[in-house]
Amino acid sequence: MLLSDARQIGRVALPLYLSMVAVSLSALVTTAALGRFGTQALAGFAVTTAVYFPAMAAVSGAVRGVMPFVAAKADDPPGLLRVVRDGTWLAVFVGVPAALAVACVPLIARAGGVPAATVAQLGPFPLLMAAGVLFNAFGSTATSSLVGLGRGKVVMRAGLAGAACTALLSPLLVWKLGLTGAGIALCTANLVSCLITVSGLLRRLPGRPELTVHFGQIVELAKVGLPMAGTVLVKFAVLGVLTVAAARVSATAAAAHNIATGLVSLTFTAAVAIGQAVVPLVSTRTEGVRRAVGAGLAITTATLSVICAIIVLGGVHRLFTDDPAVLAAVAHLPALMVLVVLADGVQAVLGFALAGLKRTTPSFVVFALCYGVLAVVAVPSAEYGLTGLWVALAAANLAVAMGQGLAFSKASNL
Structure with a gap:
């Protein structure tokens, strides 16, 4: 099955x-x-x-x-x-x-x-x-x-x-x-x-x-959709804070951060596609919901791992610049980039699973809390350079994934 x-x-x-x-x-x-x-x-x-x-x-x-x-x-x-x-x-x-x-x-x-x-x-x-x-x-x-x-x-x-x-x-x-x-x-x-x-x-x-x-029925749709929109806006806003924090370090750090962020975003789209594909299975079942989400998580982890391997081993970041300093800065980030992508992919699938259960508000709350903390610690983390900034991002994504997992576990038991 x-x-x-x-x-x-x-x-x-x-x-x-x-x-x-x-x-x-x-x-x-x-x-x-x-x-x-x-x-x-x-x-x-x-x-x-x-x-x-x-x-x-x-x-x-x-x-x-x-x-x-x-x-x-x-x-x-x-x-x-x-x-x-x-x-x-x-x-x-x-x-x-x-x-x-x-x-x-x-x-x-x-x-x-x-x-x-x-x-x-x-x-x-x-x-x-x-x-x-x-x-x-x-x-x-x-x-x-x-x-x-x-x-x-x-x-x-x-x-x-x-x-x-x-x-x-x-x-x-x-x-x-x-x-x-x-x-x-x-x-x-x-x-x-x-x-x-x-x-x-x-x-x-x-x-x-x-x-x-029919405003009442539109409101029902909005109760599921608007928290998802809020999650996206929070993510955009906080990632903007991280960009500013990277720019405070140096122009080289800002350029390296933008390249790494672009690669991560392109990879992350796979998780968004898989997460959306999970929604119909979750929303139409009374049994086997966790099995469907487990399948989605397995596909996401495998797919993102393959894409990350291609990016890291293929040196894809070299297509974006020939500046030795920027290349060296990006070269210190692959392990953190992979961790950021995998954690973000897991939380995305779990977030879409909650959408399938029509319970997106807990997902938004988890995301807002974790990324709110990330926004606060972004500039202090950048004192340790680009690595410190990406450690903070990885920690935030892991926290979101754990929070989404707990929210899904509770919602799927109802």
């Missing part, structure tokens, strides 16, 4: 992971194109994405609360239509404020003391990215619904199509239009992904959802 669960999780997780990797790699194309176009354009991109990426992550996290409800109603056509309807309205209620935040980037930048030349460079770029946030809200709701129904291949096609749009359009449009061209490319990519996932979901529904608003 454990092997059967593992195969089922793998069938859903693999397409999701391939989609995430494709999107991550395509984003590098935009960064490279802007870097070649001009420093001011790249600076404007960085200022906008400082708001855009957390907004996108928060929206995606909020609508992931739809997954267990969709999975539970897979064999109940009227119930499934109600969940999709309510999930769509949830996308509106979380997507609009997030899009407004991105649209206000010029105001935020001026208030934060960003140089006027950089703010002037923004043009319509924040508005295009705000539209992308709205497209992503609807697309993420459809994605969560498809994952709940075990339809990962549709999500993969959407991700690959969006990544292809970014990779093809960004170099061409940035060369002609600069930062505005990057905005058009990214907005188009979000729109294409949204259309594919929404149309894919509609083809698998037994009818068309109504447009009426």
